[in-house]
Amino acid sequence: MLKDRLSHKRIILGSGSPRRHQLLKGLDLDFEIQTRDTDESWPSHLSEGGIPEHIALMKSIAFGDLDEDTILITADTIVWMEGQTINKPQDEADALRMVKNLSAKTHYVYTGVCIRTAGSNTVFHDETAVEFRELSDEMVAYYVENYSPYDKAGGYGAQDWIGYVGIE
Numbered sequence: 001m002l003k004d005r006l007s008h009k010r011i012i013l014g015s016g017s018p019r020r021h022q023l024l025k026g027l028d029l030d031f032e033i034q035t036r037d038t039d040e041s042w043p044s045h046l047s048e049g050g051i052p053e054h055i056a057l058m059k060s061i062a063f064g065d066l067d068e069d070t071i072l073i074t075a076d077t078i079v080w081m082e083g084q085t086i087n088k089p090q091d092e093a094d095a096l097r098m099v100k101n102l103s104a105k106t107h108y109v110y111t112g113v114c115i116r117t118a119g120s121n122t123v124f125h126d127e128t129a130v131e132f133r134e135l136s137d138e139m140v141a142y143y144v145e146n147y148s149p150y151d152k153a154g155g156y157g158a159q160d161w162i163g164y165v166g167i168e
Contacts, residue, residue, distance in 0.1 A: 003028050006071070014059055014074040017151075019159065024073070036062035040076070049125035051085065052076040052112030057123050060114040072116045079154030081107035089155040095144045098155035099162065103135035107154070130158065131168040139165065 011031035013024050024031055038059045042051050055076035063072055079086040086107070089095035112125040143162045149155040156162050 003030075008069065010067075010070045012063070012070060012072045014063060014072055017075075019157070020075060034063075038062045047083075048080050048108065049110045049112065049127060052078050052110050053114075053123050053125050054112070056112040056114040057121075060116045060121070063116075066116060066118045068118050070117065073113065074116075075111055075113045077109060077111040077153050079107055079109055081105065086154045088153055089150055092144060095149045095155045096140055099140045099143060099149065100135065100137070102132045102154065102156070103140070103166075104132060106131040109154070109158075132166050133168050135162075135166050 006029060011024075011029055013020060013031050013033050014035060015021070015033070016035045021033065036059065038055070040055050040058070042054045046054055052075070056074045059074035059076065060072055063074075066072055081102070086098060086101075089098050107130055109128045109130055110125050112123065115122045139162075143149065143156070143160070143166075147157070147160045147162070149157075156166075158167060
């Protein structure tokens, strides 16, 4: 069993994301949560999956050297549509604009992950195509008012109400 194989390891999730906490907790592993301030910019030549891979790696490097018994997991997620990233909304107006702009379109969600130990470093990403159905102004306003879109790339969480009613 995975838990038995890792019982002698210290696992650090280098993320403040409640969604990432939930995912790791679902594996029944003992882990601790730590974060480090990290510059989340990226070189201009990167796009799509290369962006969150770079940021996940930078988040990992911010922890410095690791001891032999530590496994560090860091990650970053971006929303990519029409050749550009859609970041986290700055305010209510930005969230309303962002979510409405996703209506009746397909965009891509890229999550980059870095798993690092004292002797190895693995960086990879996953891509998910997300298609939204037509969202009315009322649906968008309801979502922004009743859920927390401000800490999410693209201004939405697929696990929230909008995911149930808006994602094809």
